[in-house]
Amino acid sequence: MPSQSLIRCAALAALCFSSAAAAAGGISVHVADISGKPVPDAVVYLEADGGQPLPKPQKAGEISQKGLKFIPLVTVIQTGSKIYFPNNDKVRHHIYSFSSPHKFDQKLYSGTTADPQTFDKPGTVVLGCNIHDKMIAYVRIVDTPHFGKTDAAGDVVVEAPAGKYTLKAWHPDIVGGNAQEQVLRLGEGTASASFKFSLKPPSTEPDAQAY
Numbered sequence: 001m002p003s004q005s006l007i008r009c010a011a012l013a014a015l016c017f018s019s020a021a022a023a024a025g026g027i028s029v030h031v032a033d034i035s036g037k038p039v040p041d042a043v044v045y046l047e048a049d050g051g052q053p054l055p056k057p058q059k060a061g062e063i064s065q066k067g068l069k070f071i072p073l074v075t076v077i078q079t080g081s082k083i084y085f086p087n088n089d090k091v092r093h094h095i096y097s098f099s100s101p102h103k104f105d106q107k108l109y110s111g112t113t114a115d116p117q118t119f120d121k122p123g124t125v126v127l128g129c130n131i132h133d134k135m136i137a138y139v140r141i142v143d144t145p146h147f148g149k150t151d152a153a154g155d156v157v158v159e160a161p162a163g164k165y166t167l168k169a170w171h172p173d174i175v176g177g178n179a180q181e182q183v184l185r186l187g188e189g190t191a192s193a194s195f196k197f198s199l200k201p202p203s204t205e206p207d208a209q210a211y
Contacts, residue, residue: 097125
């Protein structure tokens with residue numbers, strides 16, 4: 001039978017773990033359009049009131065090319081992160097961006113030989129391919145480690161410690177191009193919020209044929 005001291009230690013450890021999980025907290029966010037339809041691929045992030053020291057980016061992103069498309073369409077990363085661009089098509093691609101946060105020109109290549117790009121300024125970067133005009137993708141670079149992207153149901157949970165934040169939500173098709181925002185204070189546990197976007201009409205161009 002366990003001793004009383006072991007039981008007390010186990011109970012204390014469980015309490016500490018529970019308190020730490022609660023203190024981490026965060027927010028559950030739902031994004032819909034003005035008709036109430038869920039909006040997938042919306043970038044949602046929390047910016048701490050008064051700014052915050054940014055931790056070193058822990059994980060690089062990846063945008064692949066498959067079927068003459070960039071996958072995923074929308075990527076969100078912390079400022080200073082790298083993104084790899086593997087080419088899984090049978091044809092070569094030539095990736096470029098004219099966007100001011102990160103302009104680059106990645107010459108024709110196939111496979112995984114291309115060097116990663118480092119995105120060291122916040123903002124939005126639009127990617128294209130010089131060979132295949134219909135290929136497009138978006139990178140949202142944010143000055144915070146607290147971010148996520150909505151799923152097919154328009155939902156995402158963004159984890160963050162308790163404190164005062166500005167909650168922002170953005171999508172490449174949002175009318176006006178600017179993120180919507182709400183000022184809020186997070187406590188222990190998980191809060192909730194919602195956004196309604198006015199979106200530009202979808203493109204009527206057919207998808208590119210897969211190779």
